[in-house]
Amino acid sequence: MRYLLSVFFMCLLWAVADVNACSCEPTDTLEAYRTTPVIVKGTVVSKSFVSLSSTMNDTALRKFKSAGLSEIQEDYLQLQVLRIELSVSEIYKGGLQYCGKVMLYTTANGGSCGYLGFRESEEFIVYASPSSFTYSFFISDLGVTDKLEEHGSLWTNLCTLTAPYSSDNEKIITQLQNLYPSNKQAPFHEIINDYDYGLNRARESNKPIFLMFTGTKCKNVADVNAVIMESEVIVTLLNKHFVSVILHVDDNSKLPEVELVWRKGRQHKIKTLGNKWAHLEMTQYDANYQPFITIIGFREDRILDMKIMMPDEEEVLEYLQLGLEAFNLSR
Numbered sequence: 001m002r003y004l005l006s007v008f009f010m011c012l013l014w015a016v017a018d019v020n021a022c023s024c025e026p027t028d029t030l031e032a033y034r035t036t037p038v039i040v041k042g043t044v045v046s047k048s049f050v051s052l053s054s055t056m057n058d059t060a061l062r063k064f065k066s067a068g069l070s071e072i073q074e075d076y077l078q079l080q081v082l083r084i085e086l087s088v089s090e091i092y093k094g095g096l097q098y099c100g101k102v103m104l105y106t107t108a109n110g111g112s113c114g115y116l117g118f119r120e121s122e123e124f125i126v127y128a129s130p131s132s133f134t135y136s137f138f139i140s141d142l143g144v145t146d147k148l149e150e151h152g153s154l155w156t157n158l159c160t161l162t163a164p165y166s167s168d169n170e171k172i173i174t175q176l177q178n179l180y181p182s183n184k185q186a187p188f189h190e191i192i193n194d195y196d197y198g199l200n201r202a203r204e205s206n207k208p209i210f211l212m213f214t215g216t217k218c219k220n221v222a223d224v225n226a227v228i229m230e231s232e233v234i235v236t237l238l239n240k241h242f243v244s245v246i247l248h249v250d251d252n253s254k255l256p257e258v259e260l261v262w263r264k265g266r267q268h269k270i271k272t273l274g275n276k277w278a279h280l281e282m283t284q285y286d287a288n289y290q291p292f293i294t295i296i297g298f299r300e301d302r303i304l305d306m307k308i309m310m311p312d313e314e315e316v317l318e319y320l321q322l323g324l325e326a327f328n329l330s331r
Helices: 002-019 029-035 058-066 071-077 167-179 195-205 219-229 232-241 273-284 313-330
Strands: 038-051 080-093 100-107 123-128 209-214 243-248 254-263 266-272 292-296 302-305
Touching (some): 080 123, 195 209, 209 219, 219 232, 219 313, 243 273
Parallel strands (some): 209 243
Antiparallel strands (some): 209 292
């Protein structure tokens, strides 16, 4: 019976998509704010169509497939969804792990309630959830309890209040934050995703750089990101005394031109920003793992590396204080 329901929901999704007949209950801003897990402001870096299976984390997906799939479920994994690379500049509600670049997903057409209004280089206020709106249609009878979503990713749809940024929308959210202060986070003043720009900002402000090479795939990266991003005291210290530069080695944004570089006697093609940051980490800092964290000066002098692979909040704070003291002594 549950299998038949799964098939029914899947067919319904395809049928609805074909007739472009998404139907949503009207939601006011107060209700949306109270019930939406994550609300952010960000700029669209890129958008592309990908398969539903590529939105899932690899470990859970393997378990999911090993449970045995029907032909319909196999086809469902190839369903196209829209992937948005979003550069988050402010978090109105939700965890600080969503600072920087995040992957945002929505179904690929308006008929299945996908939000298709995203435009590259434009700013949006996004109402989102870390849980997919589509997986539940067909996975309940497979006995897989692992979270299938890619860690750190978000989902939105046409039924949310996701919309292009406007000062009026932001003003309403700010008022709601004041009504519900427990939902208000203390985001970074600025996270810089460009190395040279970060050096310039540090030079102008005469501050050290908190430099982190990171990614989105590994659990240890996600755990360290969560320790740093979700601690108000750490974020406050970084905002006040550091320039925060966070570089994603798996950033697939294409470079204008392919660069040819030499590393360890071999020629390599640098096609994406991620390639560029990985090459920088390996050649400039002699490291090839993530997260790699170091504090540097604006002259690229290496002040203090983070030696602990899985630091807790207290260890991060101690590290930042030591790095700040070393920077002040070196001036």
